[in-house]
Amino acid sequence: MTRFSVTYRIFAPELAEAKVRAEAIALEQTVEIPRDVVPAGFIEDEILGRVEEIGSDGDGQFRATLSYSPHSAGFEIAQFFNVIFGNSSIQRGLRVVGIEPGEEMARRHPGPRFGIDGVRALCGRPAGGLIAPVLKPQGLDADDLARIGYLCARGGADIVKEDHGLMDQPMAPFRERVEKTAAAVTRANAETGGRALYFPTLAGQPDQLEGNIRFARDAGADGLLVLPGLLGFGTVSRIARDRELNMPVMTHPSFLGPYVLSPDTGFDHGVMFGTLQRIAGADISVFPNVGGRFGFSHAECAGIAHACRDGAGPGRPMLPSPGGGMSVDRAADMAAMYGDDVVYLLGGSLLRLGERIGEGIAAMRAALDAVRAAEA
Structure with missing residues (x-):
């Protein structure tokens, strides 16, 4: 059985x-357990992790690749990730x-159900960056x-x-919000012939999540936004692997x-916002954009x-989705950095436009298209 490997950077003199x-x-x-009490045979030969390679990775840093048995990881994504980096x-x-x-x-963990090509097919955008305005604020x-x-x-x-941050607050309860927004997006698509997808934020107590997933699907949501740091990577995997549900996941x-x-x-x-999200089954991974308020380089x-x-x-390859500080003014720089296969999040800059939000989206699309035309 093929072992899997994890590469660690070890800081040591x-x-x-x-x-x-x-x-x-x-x-x-x-x-x-201590090395001298590891049982001989299957446990020592198969279960025990192995140091496959180790070498220098700079001053005071070393790269060590260890391999582990699938028997140790089992079939749950939680245990798989536990072996990757549990107590250590x-x-x-x-x-x-x-x-x-x-x-x-x-x-055991086949990854994204849709990936880049699948999401593009769903929204009818075969090329160019995807634009994703964010519904907010709380309250x-x-x-x-x-309406937004x-x-x-x-x-x-x-x-x-x-x-x-839109979960199940009394101002806009999850089920009421999903039902009304899904209907609003469907109505807009019918009027324009567009294929905008709606991704509500999955919310609810642990014993409510399954029902809310099904409710969102039946109400007309096209995908789900999941917070794996709070709801668990297992929730992402559960949605991604459900053929009947057949909904893309944004994390x-x-x-x-x-x-x-x-x-x-x-x-x-x-590794965190790319590899782990893909293993779990995310089709789109949101992360803080360079130049925004979060300081990613x-x-x-x-x-x-x-x-x-x-x-x-x-x-399958999935879509990166940078957010924070995104605007039409930065479109050319962002397109040069990220290329075509990307989902751009637009938040506060659009909300300033009020009822003219559509103009802001159109301007962003024009700016992205201009970059693609210049490169052609």
């Missing part, structure tokens, strides 16, 4: 110490910089949010996405920041986009 740490990771992530995530000076699922784990009632959704769909949006980075912000712990940006955002779209990555 010398190679000898890095090797000791790598061997400790192999124990910690699997058997979690609590240690300092250790960062996940790469994951290779291998054939068996790729079979508006369901009718007001539905209608204006966005009429204005030519590819995806009408709810803000991650949001809320609550995931601490996993990437420290340079010497956690995950590389591309150009290299970090480029790394995320690459991990989302890399043909050698797990499952």
Whole structure:
């Protein structure tokens, strides 16, 4: 059975110490007992993690690739991720910089159901960046949010996405909001011949999630926005693998920041917002854009986009979706950075336009199209 591998950056003063740490990771992530009491046979030969390669990665840094058995990871995505970086995530000076699922784990977790091509087919946008205005802010009632959704769909949006902060508040309860906004987007599409997709934010108590997923589908939602940092990567996987549901998933980075912000712990940006999201089954991954208020660098955002779209990555390539500080003025720079296969989130800059939101969406589309025409 093909083993899967995880590459860690180990911070240590010398190679000898890095090797000791790598061997400790192999124990910690699997058997979690001292090496001298690991049972011989199947456990030692198969379950115990193996240090496959280790070498220098710069001053005081080393790259160690460890392999693990699919038997250890099982069939749950929670346990798969637990083996990748469970107890070891609590240690300092250790960062996940790469994951290779291998054939068996790729079979168990096939990734995005739709991916780039599937989402493009659904919204009827075969080429060029996709535009996704965000319904906000908190405090508006369901009718007001539905009205904004209608204006966005009429204005030519590819995806009408709810803000991650719209959950199940009394101002706009989940089911009322989804029902009204789905109807509004459907009405706008009928009037224009467009194919704007509506992605509500999945909300509810744990025992309500399944019912709310089905409700959203039956109400006319086209996809779902999921917060894996709060609802779990298993929720993403559950939606992505459901053939009957057949809905694309967009993931949001809320609550995931601490996993990437420290340079010497956690995950590389591309692993967290690219690789892990793809393994879970996301079709679109939202992340903070360079130049916005969250401080992600150009290299970090480029790394995320690459991990989302890399043909050698797990499952189908998916769409990166940068948000924050996005505007028509930045369209050319963003198109040059991200290329065609990207979903641009537009929030506050559109809301300033009020009833003229459609003009802002049209301006963004014109700016993106102008970049593509210039490159042709």
